[in-house]
Amino acid sequence: MPELPEIETVRRAASPLLEGKTVESVDILAPKIAAADLSETVGRRITTLSRRGKALVIGLDDGSRLIIRFGMTGTLLVLPDSEPVHKHARVEFGLNGGYRAEYRDMRMFGHIWHIRSGEEDSVSGIENLGIEPDDPRLDGAFLRERFGRRSIPIKSALLTQDAVCGLGNIYSDEVLWRSKICPLTPCSDMCQEDWGTIAGNIRDVISDAVDGNTVSMEEFAADGGMSYRFNDFNAYGREGEPCRRCGTPMTRSVVGGRSTVWCPSCQSRAPGTISYK
């Protein structure tokens, strides 16, 4: 479910409720989510919530940190203890003051790790992430350097996390729609201008979504922590519907195993190629 803007939504909603609280108990309901022991977090005070790509990082007062990756259906809610434990609750962190943090994840593709202070994180993958979409180094030259000689479709390039992190299936399609570039275009077919367009749209699409997602934990929890305010997408979910730019019915392809929606008319391939299929 969550891409960078949704994780940022969770972070902003949960921060004021979690920072300063002390972890009093940990209950792992689904060992698949937290393979390693999390019991060392008990007694620790939460200092900060930060984010790296699609990962949420919860800093603790002993210098250790919890790293949460949400997979497809993960979410984190801060709830009063009186709230019943949800069917898809996978890990519960009991907190002082009558609250708890509940990690829910229907499909259980998410993971939670605890990394000790000074210990190298070789498990969560966040050490291998590329630059953030708001990083000033993100520009056309950066993307061209990373992908310009590769034959993979541009959509696949946007989904990789080791050059620029945070984009998932929805926002990749949105970036390409805004850029008027076909998701199937081989990176090596794109011109310098295309790379600049994409870089700018990565920054803008993510920034717009983060801004549009502001929500309190109460509102967020009321929806089960699965729906987000910013959900007005131009490509994702619009197969068969008219393109909002040109009216042509949006089409669907599978790229890198992911459903991909695009406009066959105004998202033409970069110059140099002819056929669509």
Added chain:
DNA sequence: GGTGCCCTGTGG
């Protein structure tokens, strides 16, 4: 660099 697969659930 493409494919299957990890899971549970919903909708056609």
Added chain:
DNA sequence: CCACAGGGCACC
């Protein structure tokens, strides 16, 4: 019944 779902990984 099958297809599909906002992620990421091991495996050819």
